[in-house]
Amino acid sequence: MLFVGSAVLIAATVVDRREGLFLFLFLVLLFTGSAVYVRTHRPRMSATRTFTPASVSVGEPALVRTVVETRDEDIAAIASWRDEVPPVFARTPSGELPRRLPGAVRGYRALLEYELRSGSRGRYFVGPFRVRHGDPFGLVTTERRIADPQPLVVTPRVTDLSDAGLRSASGDGAQHDLSHLTTQRADELIAREYRPGDPLRRVHWRQTARRGELMVRQEEQEGDPEATLLLDTALTTKGSAAGATSSLHFERMVELTASIGIHLLDSGYAISLVESATDAVPLADGTVPFRISRFASGDSGGFLETLADAERFPVPELYDVSAGLHQVIGRTGTVMPVFAVLGRVSQLGARRLASAKVNASPAVVFLTRSLETARARDVDELTTLSDAGWRAVLADEQTSVEAAWTRVAFGDATVAARGGDHVRR
Known part of the structure; x- marks a missing residue:
């Protein structure tokens, strides 16, 4: 409007017409009045x-x-x-x-x-x-x-997983077993390592002979059974060979975690979700703060919203991916199903995770990797875990959630022809 008025004023000056000046003043007043109107008339x-x-x-x-x-x-x-x-x-x-x-x-x-x-x-x-x-x-x-x-x-996107013999939690208390994922007897699922002060009458002789260390029977608990999910949230950096190597790699890990978690919650399990690395202030130098979130049976909404916020964080070289997991199983002292979804993991990380097997049954670990960073050493970590009793799957970005779950639930110790995916009992 002001440009038009200015053009009218210039033209009127050039041709010496007074009417142009009147038109210019009218346009200026009209624009000013409109601006005042807009400023003072603000619809509520x-x-x-x-x-x-x-x-x-x-x-x-x-x-x-x-x-x-x-x-x-x-x-x-x-x-x-x-x-x-x-x-x-x-x-x-x-x-x-x-x-x-x-x-x-x-x-x-x-x-x-x-x-x-x-x-x-x-x-x-x-x-x-x-x-x-x-x-x-x-x-x-x-x-x-x-x-x-x-x-x-x-x-995250959730894939419906096959039943795999997951026992209903209704009234079973602390009865933790996935029949297709373990061949242990029911009484073997309630044994733990001997602690000073435990009465000798509770010694579990069969488990003691099997494990080579003194084991005792653990009394079953009432309420919903518990399971634990471990999600590796480490960010791979130049000095650290841990965690997901790319955003796509991490998203596949989150999708797998979400699908397993929903499967457990729908089956009546209460679950603890362990995010192995966070941005919280570490308690001591060299340690990595982790986050533990607990969800009651059926709380799929809260579980998925927590995973929606999952991020990756840098970690030091001596990174223990299983630190949060040890705290969960140490708190309960019970044997429970444990599912770990990891990215790249060091031999040290694999050995520390392997030590959690005594309180995990079934113990399932998914070692995911990016095709661009696949290493022959991945099989070494897989062997370390499987030798400790973990049921382990090595998968890459092209492995679907359903395929990874099927291999760990119903697979055998074969090597897939494509992609180098391993399943170890």
Whole structure:
């Protein structure tokens, strides 16, 4: 508008026409009046945003419903809206606000709907929600924020896993067994190592002979049985050969962890999720802080939302991936199913994890690797764990969740022809 007025003034000066000056003054006054109107007439608007469902899996759509409301009569100049979203959602939702119908009651209410779909898990903030309005002539417009950002949780993709003989937890107390994943007898699942003060009448002679150390019977507990999931959240760095080597590698590990966890929760197990590395302040030099999250049977929502926030963190060279696992099994003192999903692991890490087998039955470890960084030494760590009694699978980025689970549940000690995937009993 000011440019047009300036052009009119220049033209009027060149041709010496007074009418041009009057037109220039009129345009300036019109623009000024429109700007004052927009500044002083701010419709009292609000917006309420909801997500359906409240959290969504990777690749699945979330329906966003936003209700825009105002009690003001003067809404003719309200033109458009937009809801800011992170780049992961590809496009910014926007559009024209519906007009109020003639004869409608006082105020204004509009329902806006759109879908969001993400190919990456995480916690993303949708918003703020903004509306654009202006003067009745459309000369001046401004944008206002009328709703704050809200988090939308995108959880990992979950694959339905075959039953594999997982025993129902109903009324079984601490009965921890996966019949297809272990050949141990039921009474062998409730034995632990001897501790000073244990009465000799509780010595488990069969397990003592089998393990070569004094073992005692452990009394069963009431309540939901427990299982533990260990997720390797180390970030591979130049000085550390641990953890996932790429974002894609880590995402496959998270998907595998999510699928196993949901399978256990749906089967009646309470689970402890151990994230092996976090950004918390370490308690001592050289140690790596870990995080333990516990979920009651059936709490799939809380479990998946926790995995949605999982990240990788740098670790030192002498990194113990199983430190958090030892704390969990040390707290309970019971034998429980343990599933470990690891990236690259050192021989030291493999030996420390192997020592947890005494309290783990079945003990299952998935050693995942990137095809670009696959090493012959991976088989050495696999052997260390399998020799300690862990049922181990070596898989890569091309191994599907279902394939990895099938191999550990029903496989044998064969080497796959493609990809070098190993399954060891």
